[in-house]
Amino acid sequence: MDQNPYDTYSCAEVHYDERGLEGDDSGQSAMPKDIYNAPYARKGAILRALGWDTGVWGKRGMETPYCIFKPVGLLPKRQYCASDALWLRIASQVHDIEMIQYLRTAWERWKGMPMKNRCKFFRREKDGESDPAAVPALVPSNFAQRSEPGSKAGTDVHSQTNWYHTDDETPIFEGLLETLESDILVALKTSEAMLRWRQNLKARPQSRYFYSLVTHPGHHAGKSSIGGYCYVNIAALIAHHILHPAAPEEYYGQSKYEKVAILDVDYHCGNGTISIFWDRPDVFVASIHADPSGDYPWNSGFADQIGEGAGEGKTLNLPLTPGAGWAEYEKALRAALAAIKDFGAEAIVVSLGLDTHRDVPVQEKATAGMGLTSEDYFEMGKLLGGANLQLAFVQEGGYQVAVAGQLVAQVFRGVEAEFNRTLSRKRRLD
Ligand SMILES: [Zn+2]
Structure with missing residues (x-):
C-alpha cells in the first residue's frame, strides 16, 4: 500500500506575516531603538535560519524539509478581515x-x-x-x-x-497597531490549523507541530497590562481559541480542545500568561524561569504562586537557581511535562523564548542567569516531542539575533528526532 506522505514526514507549520522582513529594525519601523529588543530583525533571522526564502505559501525549506512556510498575508482573512472583529471578538477574550x-x-x-x-x-x-x-x-x-x-x-x-504600562521599555509608536493585528492573525491561523489537524488526526499521525512566529512577544502582557516588550498575549490567544473557537461549532465538529497547557520556556517568568489564566480551570500554565528574586519580572514566578479559585493548582512556577545549566533545567522540564500530563492536557502551547542561552545579554548574571547551550535546545526539543501531545510553539523573547534562528532550528530538530524515533518504532510494531 502507498504510504501517505503525511506518515513519512513530520514537520513544523511555520505561520508568520511578512511585515518588516528586510533589513534591521531601525529601517523597518518607528519603534524606538532598544539596546536588546529587535523584533523585526529577529523574525527575519529566524525565518532565514529555518530555510525560508520566498513568500510562497506551503513551501518546504530546501535544507529544512521539516518546515512548511505559511505566510498569513497571502491567505483570505475571512471573518477576521475587519479590524474591529479581529480585536474585539478575539483579543478581548483574554485581555480586558x-x-x-x-x-x-x-x-x-x-x-x-x-x-x-x-x-x-x-x-x-x-x-x-x-x-x-x-x-x-x-x-x-x-x-x-x-x-x-x-x-x-x-x-x-x-x-x-x-x-x-508596567514599564517604559514597551512603547506605543507609529505602525505598532498594524503589526499587532498581523500577530493576532498569525495566532488565529495557527489555532485554526491546529483545529483542522485534530479533526483529521485519525487519518494522520501526531506528526505535525505548529509555530506562531509573531513579531512581538506576548507572555508578559497580562489581562490588563502591557510590559516587557509584550502587548498582546499570543500564547494565551491560541490556548483560548482552540478551547473556544470563534467559528461556528459545526465547522470544527468535535475537534475543539477541552484542556490545554501553556509551557513557558522563556528565561523570564510568563507573568502575563499566568495572570490571564490565574483562576481558570481549563488552562494549565507551567513556567520555567530565572528566580524572580534575581531577575525580571521580580514579583511573579515564585514557587508558592499556584493560581486561585477554580485555577488553584493549575499554575506551576519552576524558578531555577542562579546560573542553572541543562542538568537543573532538564529536571524542571520533566517535572513540568509530568504535571501537564497529570492535568490531562491535549495540547501544549510552548512559549518559546530563546533567552535561556548562556550568552544572552539581558540576563542578570550576578543574581540570576542561565547557561543553556545550543545542544541543550536540541535536548529540549526531544523532551517536548516525547510528550506525545499536540505542540504549538509561539515566539517569545530572543536577544541574540545572530543565533536566534539556530536555536529554534535546534528545538525543531529535537522534536523531529523524537517523532521519527516514535514513528519508526510504530511502523516496526505494525
Ligand atoms: Zn524573556
Whole structure:
C-alpha cells in the first residue's frame, strides 16, 4: 500500500506575516531603538535560519524539509478581515476590553494632540532622530499604584498610559497597531490549523507541530497590562481559541480542545500568561524561569504562586537557581511535562523564548542567569516531542539575533528526532 506522505514526514507549520522582513529594525519601523529588543530583525533571522526564502505559501525549506512556510498575508482573512472583529471578538477574550481599547486608540489620540498638550515625560525619542517634526514614541512617566485603593485608569491618554504600562521599555509608536493585528492573525491561523489537524488526526499521525512566529512577544502582557516588550498575549490567544473557537461549532465538529497547557520556556517568568489564566480551570500554565528574586519580572514566578479559585493548582512556577545549566533545567522540564500530563492536557502551547542561552545579554548574571547551550535546545526539543501531545510553539523573547534562528532550528530538530524515533518504532510494531 502507498504510504501517505503525511506518515513519512513530520514537520513544523511555520505561520508568520511578512511585515518588516528586510533589513534591521531601525529601517523597518518607528519603534524606538532598544539596546536588546529587535523584533523585526529577529523574525527575519529566524525565518532565514529555518530555510525560508520566498513568500510562497506551503513551501518546504530546501535544507529544512521539516518546515512548511505559511505566510498569513497571502491567505483570505475571512471573518477576521475587519479590524474591529479581529480585536474585539478575539483579543478581548483574554485581555480586558478597556486595555484593548487603549491599545487600539492610544497612538492616534496622542499623535492627534497639539504638541503643547503632549506631556513631555511621555516621550521616547527615536535613536538618532534628527527630524524635529517626527513624533516620538509614547511611554509612561509614572506607574499607577493599581493595587492600592483610590486609583483608576481615567480617560486621558496620559493617565491611561501610566495605568496600563508596567514599564517604559514597551512603547506605543507609529505602525505598532498594524503589526499587532498581523500577530493576532498569525495566532488565529495557527489555532485554526491546529483545529483542522485534530479533526483529521485519525487519518494522520501526531506528526505535525505548529509555530506562531509573531513579531512581538506576548507572555508578559497580562489581562490588563502591557510590559516587557509584550502587548498582546499570543500564547494565551491560541490556548483560548482552540478551547473556544470563534467559528461556528459545526465547522470544527468535535475537534475543539477541552484542556490545554501553556509551557513557558522563556528565561523570564510568563507573568502575563499566568495572570490571564490565574483562576481558570481549563488552562494549565507551567513556567520555567530565572528566580524572580534575581531577575525580571521580580514579583511573579515564585514557587508558592499556584493560581486561585477554580485555577488553584493549575499554575506551576519552576524558578531555577542562579546560573542553572541543562542538568537543573532538564529536571524542571520533566517535572513540568509530568504535571501537564497529570492535568490531562491535549495540547501544549510552548512559549518559546530563546533567552535561556548562556550568552544572552539581558540576563542578570550576578543574581540570576542561565547557561543553556545550543545542544541543550536540541535536548529540549526531544523532551517536548516525547510528550506525545499536540505542540504549538509561539515566539517569545530572543536577544541574540545572530543565533536566534539556530536555536529554534535546534528545538525543531529535537522534536523531529523524537517523532521519527516514535514513528519508526510504530511502523516496526505494525
Ligand atoms: Zn524573556
